[in-house]
Amino acid sequence: xxxxxxxxxxxxxxxxxxxxxxxxxxxxxxxxxxxxxxxxxxxxxxxxxxxxxxxxxxxxxxxxxxxxxxxxxxxxxxxxxxxxxxxxxxxxxxxxxxxxxxxxxxxxxxxxxxxxxxxxxxxxxxxxxxxxxxxxxxxxxxxxxxxxxxxxxxxxxxx
Amino acid sequence: xxxxxxxxxxxxxxxxxxxxxxxxxxxxxxxxxxxxxxxxxxxxxxxxxxxxxxxxxxxxxxxxxxxxxxxxxxxxxxxxxxxxxxxxxxxxxxxxxxxxxxxxxxxxxxxxxxxxxxxxxxxxxxxxxxxxxxxxxxxxxxxxxxxxxxxxxxxxxxx
DNA sequence: ACATATAATACGCGCTCGCTTATTATTGTC
DNA sequence: GACAATAATAAGCGAGCGCGTATTATATGT
Numbered sequence: 444x445x446x447x448x449x450x451x452x453x454x455x456x457x458x459x460x461x462x463x464x465x466x467x468x469x470x471x472x473x474x475x476x477x478x479x480x481x482x483x484x485x486x487x488x489x490x491x492x493x494x495x496x497x498x499x500x501x502x503x504x505x506x507x508x509x510x511x512x513x514x515x516x517x518x519x520x521x522x523x524x525x526x527x528x529x530x531x532x533x534x535x536x537x538x539x540x541x542x543x544x545x546x547x548x549x550x551x552x553x554x555x556x557x558x559x560x561x562x563x564x565x566x567x568x569x570x571x572x573x574x575x576x577x578x579x580x581x582x583x584x585x586x587x588x589x590x591x592x593x594x595x596x597x598x599x600x601x602x
Numbered sequence: 603x604x605x606x607x608x609x610x611x612x613x614x615x616x617x618x619x620x621x622x623x624x625x626x627x628x629x630x631x632x633x634x635x636x637x638x639x640x641x642x643x644x645x646x647x648x649x650x651x652x653x654x655x656x657x658x659x660x661x662x663x664x665x666x667x668x669x670x671x672x673x674x675x676x677x678x679x680x681x682x683x684x685x686x687x688x689x690x691x692x693x694x695x696x697x698x699x700x701x702x703x704x705x706x707x708x709x710x711x712x713x714x715x716x717x718x719x720x721x722x723x724x725x726x727x728x729x730x731x732x733x734x735x736x737x738x739x740x741x742x743x744x745x746x747x748x749x750x751x752x753x754x755x756x757x758x759x760x761x
Numbered sequence: 762a763c764a765t766a767t768a769a770t771a772c773g774c775g776c777t778c779g780c781t782t783a784t785t786a787t788t789g790t791c
Numbered sequence: 792g793a794c795a796a797t798a799a800t801a802a803g804c805g806a807g808c809g810c811g812t813a814t815t816a817t818a819t820g821t
Binding site: 452457458459460461462464468484505552556557563567569571573575576578579580582584586589590592594 | 613618621623643714717722734739741743745748753
């Protein structure tokens with residue numbers, strides 16, 4: 444807010460820094476729990492709700508459907524997920540989390556959030572609340588919505 | 603805040619979503635201005651202050667010193683930066699931004715921040731303020747500090 | 762003078778990822 | 792039944808990246 448033209452630094456630049464630091468904090472936690480990053484992301488998603496196809500899961504978590512197969516293989520092998528053909532459509536795989544997967548996810552998430560809480564504790568309460576509200580809101584939006592939102596208002600007529 | 607164990611989603615997960623969306627918003631802007639992502643990052647850094655060695659620049663922007671050489675080559679070729687040997691130590695390169703580099707950076711940043719402002723406008727003012735304060739604070743900290751902060755307080759005795 | 766350290770540079774290795782293609786099995790439509 | 796579409800799967804390609812190595816030039820320390 445001192446010598447910058449726009450009055451603030453670029454969001455992406457700042458967030459990129461924060462993300463990198465968070466990675467340094469959290470990846471070792473995943474390692475310690477024997478879960479890969481994508482494995483953890485999959486567990487998180489399946490914990491919220493089972494899915495009917497791998498493609499749907501991939502889309503939900505922003506992964507490439509052709510690349511999560513290995514991750515699913517590992518999770519299935521480790522007994523953390525169930526992956527079976529849908530009797531109603533044998534092309535599809537029903538994916539859900541096992542009880543063990545739920546436990547692994549819980550303990551991992553507890554450790555992760557404990558560390559995150561420590562970071563959040565450095566912020567004044569109002570800023571913390573605002574920050575959490577903001578990223579909750581933004582992360583809940585589909586990417587296309589965010590892209591559209593960033594366009595000039597008159598840009599809609601270009602469609 | 604409904605059915606989650608910890609009461610909130612993982613920061614890293616949410617921020618990762620936001621970052622991806624921001625990428626979709628901002629990378630085309632960089633393209634339109636003929637600047638690569640790392641090129642823009644370098645211009646941003648040199649605009650704040652010149653540096654004395656490429657290694658120092660790389661460290662400041664979180665890049666790999668062996669990999670930014672190509673980027674520096676391009677920026678120098680395009681007349682956006684000055685890169686000359688330090689007369690006081692011929693091993694080192696003095697790096698600074700040119701007037702043209704400043705202009706390219708300014709127009710790029712204006713477009714980027716305009717888009718970011720549109721996104722920020724979706725947030726209630728308090729949340730926006732809190733969010734910006736938070737990421738400014740967090741992104742200003744060295745990564746090691748953040749990692750250390752995430753450790754349990756008693757962990758210090760382990761050193 | 763010589764040993765050691767430093768800065769830039771080029772490049773290798775292994776890994777990840779976005780995207781694409783091709784194949785097999787299965788389902789849906791005409 | 793034929794054909795198009797769909798789901799999973801494997802793998803290729805190119806790009807990017809973290810990290811490491813090696814080389815050359817230069818500076819510093821003994």
